[in-house]
Amino acid sequence: MDFTVFAQQIANGLVNGMAYVLIATGLTLVFGVLRIVNFAHGEFYMLGAYITYFVGTLLGLDYIAAAAISAVVVAGLGVVANKLIFWPLRRDHEFTILLSSLGLALLIANGGELLFGADPKYVESPFADEVLDIGTVTLTQQRILVFAAAVVALVAVYLFIRYSRFGKMMRATAQNPDGAALTGINIGLVHTYTFALACGLAALSGALVGPTVMIFPTIGNWAVLKGFIVVIMGGLGSVTGALFAGLLLGVIESLGGGYISLGFMEAIGYAMIIAVLLWRPNGLFSTARGLR
């Protein structure tokens, strides 16, 4: 086995994995706090990539500004989706909520195809073609940006949940919504901000990964599947679990694709969640209810 190739595969896997972690963090936050398994989460990733593309090409703004605008706009759209669909249904059976999130996913994905067209697009970034050598490993600057920006965003989210007043309110709501409401926490506000945060993270991930791949209106489907694999592996509701599981999935996929078969690489992730759900249904890292 060639070590250079091996190291390159690991590095590629870590970058992909970090993008998965960003997607999965939002998914797991929404589950932990709102108890919603949001099948539409991947669509916010798709919107993030497309809004970055359109702000960049139509308004002529540079890539970083476009990505930031996209994250904010998508967070706003998340608030609207929560207001119209998930908040009114919050006391309904989980089956109803699952179905409504599926409906929303189909709505955004097909609406996206209608508005953006089905042809692939390419998000312009000044970092996409610049290459950086680190030892024997070669990465584009864009891929390093994916990793670095994701680390910064995740640390910020972690500190926010851990130490800010609002983060404490989120954790209290995750542990016991009724108890949290009794102590005077505005549950509606917590739901709104959590959803906005989750959608913003998904959009950021889309904006970061966008320049490294072609974007289609159906990529949300791919994103939500990756997010679910990570979230199931790490345990629904666990932020630290999502971090380890996401990096693990990225590396395993990369090695599997490099050494076994690219075609069956997609199936590796599904096989992993099946194994995890059957062996430890609450995830590899889970202990108890609440945000961790």
Next chain:
Amino acid sequence: MNTNSHGHSLAIAGGVAALAVLPFLAGNAYLEHLLVLWMLYALLALSLNIVIGYLGELTFGHAAFVGVGAYTSAILSTQLGLPPLLGLPMAGLVAAAFGLVIGYAALRVVGPQFAILTLGFGAILFTITNHWVDLTRGPMGITDIPPMAIGPLAFDSARPTYYLVLALVLATAWLCHALVSSRTGRAFLAVRENAPLAASLGINVFHTKLLGFVAATAIAGIGGAIYAHYIRVITPDIMGVHNVAALIIVVIIGGRGTILGPILGALVYIGLLESLRVAGPLRMVIFAALLTGTVVFLPGGLVSLWQRWRNSHKAENNLPATPTGLPSTEGGAK
């Protein structure tokens, strides 16, 4: 009571008679083709309804079992020369075997986890079908599948196929009816409403669910095989997300947990799909909006409109109201 059930069977007989003469009213091959598609979707939706409606679990893997049935019969008839009539039960058996293995694994978890797990199994079956080119010819699909035939009677056009699928739909509808009125069927509903309580009454929740799941997958496999021999070309797309969503939309719009609902939903789906052909990609947006709207505003689906109307009618005449649709799984705090 007697007159009511008499009226009931009269209405069913009238409905079946209407369905039997429909191809003669259609007048052209295109409409007859749509009738076949309606019945095919009704059959598949009835099978999905066993899981979604009676067991109360959301599955995203159903299209994969349709695909397994379609590929089984197509491969048997094109590569081994097996008559399609024998391929049909084989398709049901193979799909049921897949259903048994996957259900045995997946039904250990419930709710969102079950949905995600079936999504994973469905995606694996899709990936295998798409990449195992030696067996399935991969994305190129299987072409020149021979039409279904019973002795000299060939189901190579829309009209005979319509009657074949109609017979299967009626058989499945009768099966669902018999199931719901049987002990096993009541066990299904008890498990759907409150699994721990059902278990405390001595119902083996896992076995009950597995039974329903395997029955649903067997019917899906048979439906897939008929589709393959009717359209005569299949590609892995039959297992794709698009088909998964279509079947769920049909069941939910029509009304889950009812027999009429999936049949009605299939009519609405095929009708809108064809009449809105000019709308292009907008069609799927409309279906998604219909799905979301139904979930939020009309959880019992279209059939619950009729029940609502009948209840308000009864209220005017001071008759006791019958419960509509699926009241107890909707609403109420968890």
